[in-house]
Amino acid sequence: MPELPEVQTIADDLDQALAGRAIEDVAIGYPRIVDGDAGEFRRLLAGQTLRGAGRVAKWVAVFFGPDKAGTVMMAHLKMTGQFHLGPWPATPGDFQPHDHVAFKIAGAPAGQEALLYRDIRKFGRLYAFPEKDLPAFKARRGLGPDPFQLDGEEFHRRLTAKKGRLKAVLLDQAVVSGLGNIYADESLFAAGLSPTAKASGLTEAETSRLLAKARAILTAAIAARGSTVNNYQGLSGPGAYQKQHQVYGREGQRCPVCGETIQKATVAGRGTHFCPRCQKVKI
DNA sequence: CCGGTCACCTGAGTGC
DNA sequence: TGCACTCAGGTGACCG
Numbered sequence: 045m046p047e048l049p050e051v052q053t054i055a056d057d058l059d060q061a062l063a064g065r066a067i068e069d070v071a072i073g074y075p076r077i078v079d080g081d082a083g084e085f086r087r088l089l090a091g092q093t094l095r096g097a098g099r100v101a102k103w104v105a106v107f108f109g110p111d112k113a114g115t116v117m118m119a120h121l122k123m124t125g126q127f128h129l130g131p132w133p134a135t136p137g138d139f140q141p142h143d144h145v146a147f148k149i150a151g152a153p154a155g156q157e158a159l160l161y162r163d164i165r166k167f168g169r170l171y172a173f174p175e176k177d178l179p180a181f182k183a184r185r186g187l188g189p190d191p192f193q194l195d196g197e198e199f200h201r202r203l204t205a206k207k208g209r210l211k212a213v214l215l216d217q218a219v220v221s222g223l224g225n226i227y228a229d230e231s232l233f234a235a236g237l238s239p240t241a242k243a244s245g246l247t248e249a250e251t252s253r254l255l256a257k258a259r260a261i262l263t264a265a266i267a268a269r270g271s272t273v274n275n276y277q278g279l280s281g282p283g284a285y286q287k288q289h290q291v292y293g294r295e296g297q298r299c300p301v302c303g304e305t306i307q308k309a310t311v312a313g314r315g316t317h318f319c320p321r322c323q324k325v326k327i
Numbered sequence: 328c329c330g331g332t333c334a335c336c337t338g339a340g341t342g343c
Numbered sequence: 344t345g346c347a348c349t350c351a352g353g354t355g356a357c358c359g
Contacts, residue, residue, distance in 0.1 A: 122354070
């Protein structure tokens, strides 16, 4: 599901809709979604004021309480996690299917008084801890800078230091964070680079082109509120960037640049879409 | 260090 | 219709 543009959209939506609102209570319908002890999670967040929300790599960061001295909730949505607004589940039996955690919002309109975490596949996790521990959390998770947080020189250094194939290296969140299967394929196509190329053999010109294309694609995808392939949506509906995909999900169709048939193969364990002519792919 | 495979879960699509 | 099987925006553990 969510990669950088989708997570950014969700974080922006949460910030816009809920900054300054008090969270009166927290209910947990499926404890495994929450890291550690569910009671401790609830105790950390219930009664706090939601200060704002942002994105860290593919994580949604929600800040509570006083600036710098408050609590942060870090949410990783994995494949099917999403946030939406709905009725507060007064008892565990009142949770709607696939809703697992609820945050009761003070002063919200009827039927919208809860922020709900929904996750069909239940791969996602919510973590709550003091905000001062955020740097350590990021370090422990091995989260590298995203494509907007490094320059061409640093990007080149990071990619070429790895021995693996280019697609695998782009998906490595320690090297560069935020790209997932869709935007890795789209960026490689736009840059005319093969997913199976050795990352260590890339030239300055190639890594520079790749970074520029990745940034442009991510920026356009954020403007379109992300890509909805199956069931992703922000707080208010699906994204539209899937309409602009050039290769992802288009196997068997013609390359929009050269007319060659788009192929799909497994690279780095993931379905990988490419134009064999534009990207000079050798499988 | 690297690649491959499975695990975590559920649902949608396909082919028989 | 039903059933078996594959695949899916991600990562993390384990094995060779």
